[in-house]
Amino acid sequence: MPIKLAIHGAAGRMGRRVVALASQDKQIQIVAALESAGSHFLGHDAGLVAGGEKLGVSLSVVGESAADVVIDFSVPDAGIAIVDHCLQSKKPLVIATTGFEPDQKEFIAAAAEQIPIVFAPSMSTAVNLVMKLTEIAGKVLKDYPSGVDVEIIERHHRFKEDAPSGTALKFGEIVAEAMGLTDHVHGREGRTGKRTPQEIGYHAVRTGDNPGEHTIVFGMLGETIELRVAASNRDCYAQGAILAAKWLVGRPAGMYGMKEVLGL
Numbered sequence: 439m440p441i442k443l444a445i446h447g448a449a450g451r452m453g454r455r456v457v458a459l460a461s462q463d464k465q466i467q468i469v470a471a472l473e474s475a476g477s478h479f480l481g482h483d484a485g486l487v488a489g490g491e492k493l494g495v496s497l498s499v500v501g502e503s504a505a506d507v508v509i510d511f512s513v514p515d516a517g518i519a520i521v522d523h524c525l526q527s528k529k530p531l532v533i534a535t536t537g538f539e540p541d542q543k544e545f546i547a548a549a550a551e552q553i554p555i556v557f558a559p560s561m562s563t564a565v566n567l568v569m570k571l572t573e574i575a576g577k578v579l580k581d582y583p584s585g586v587d588v589e590i591i592e593r594h595h596r597f598k599e600d601a602p603s604g605t606a607l608k609f610g611e612i613v614a615e616a617m618g619l620t621d622h623v624h625g626r627e628g629r630t631g632k633r634t635p636q637e638i639g640y641h642a643v644r645t646g647d648n649p650g651e652h653t654i655v656f657g658m659l660g661e662t663i664e665l666r667v668a669a670s671n672r673d674c675y676a677q678g679a680i681l682a683a684k685w686l687v688g689r690p691a692g693m694y695g696m697k698e699v700l701g702l
């Protein structure tokens with residue numbers, strides 16, 4: 439039996455790619471395509487909105503559905519509303535939305551005590567592999583004699599609403615943990631003084647239609663390492679979210695990441 443999938447934020451840039459790819463997947467049946475109450479796509483066929491063939495599933499607001507699992511690519515407040523809905527209906531949820539406030543993240547963590555949740559700022563296999571490489575590099579370079587300056591540069595499309603990206607923040611957490619660094623510095627301006635060894639620097643570039651690019655710079659005296667991962671389109675995220683949804687069905691309640699989904 440195919441897994442019954444609901445997609446929240448289904449008319450967005452990511453939601454459309456999830457609809458397009460999931461509708462080609464024989465292991466998946468899309469049963470709901472969800473949008474905000476104000477969306478002008480309500481009532482339109484989700485497959486046509488995604489640029490493909492008619493699916494027979496109309497864009498609708500959140501409500502009762504036969505879904506076995508939900509994928510969320512929306513905005514933080516709507517993300518919290520779908521967490522609440524999944525809690526009430528006891529449905530597994532893949533949260534791909536970024537930009538949550540600390541209290542919203544606490545709500546998600548509490549929800550994961552009752553339902554299974556995959557919560558990851560990047561669903562891409564390549565990005566998650568580079569996270570692993572970053573952890574290795576951080577641990578190896580932790581006590582490097584000349585000191586190591588870690589800076590995280592991310593580039594995204596002009597429409598992105600949160601900065602730095604959720605993925606950049608996750609890279610920063612990994613570096614902080616691996617190297618024992620404590621200071622997160624967002625951009626620099628004016629007479630900042632010398633860089634301190636405790637800093638992790640973040641730089642968010644917004645240009646054109648870039649679907650997402652991250653570079654982790656490990657700067658030493660005499661040599662530099664850069665780990666770079668760049669998407670050329672959004673399908674890496676959409677495929678990862680579909681993989682996570684399939685993996686999540688039947689799991690016990692808990693908070694999972696792509697690390698667990700991918701076995702990294």
Ligand SMILES: NC(=O)C1=CN([C@@H]2O[C@H](COP(=O)(O)OP(=O)(O)OC[C@H]3O[C@@H](n4cnc5c(N)ncnc54)[C@H](OP(=O)(O)O)[C@@H]3O)[C@@H](O)[C@H]2O)C=CC1
Nearest residue numbers: 447449450451452473474512516534535536559560561675
């Ligand atoms: N984890 C990952 O791998 C990735 C995560 N992301 C994250 O996913 C999120 C979405 O990105 P993207 O698709 O580019 O953004 P879009 O703005 O294109 O899509 C968001 C969608 O959510 C809809 N939405 C807004 N409010 C609600 C609501 N109350 N209920 C249901 N739907 C709602 C929007 O509708 P409307 O336009 O009508 O407001 C829109 O269709 C962002 O947080 C982004 O950072 C993106 C790529 C990869």
Ligand SMILES: O=C(O)C1=N[C@H](C(=O)O)C[C@H](O)C1
Nearest residue numbers: 536559560598603604605650
């Ligand atoms: O908004 C985007 O586009 C992306 N957002 C995610 C993030 O904030 O990390 C993931 C990806 O980089 C694309």
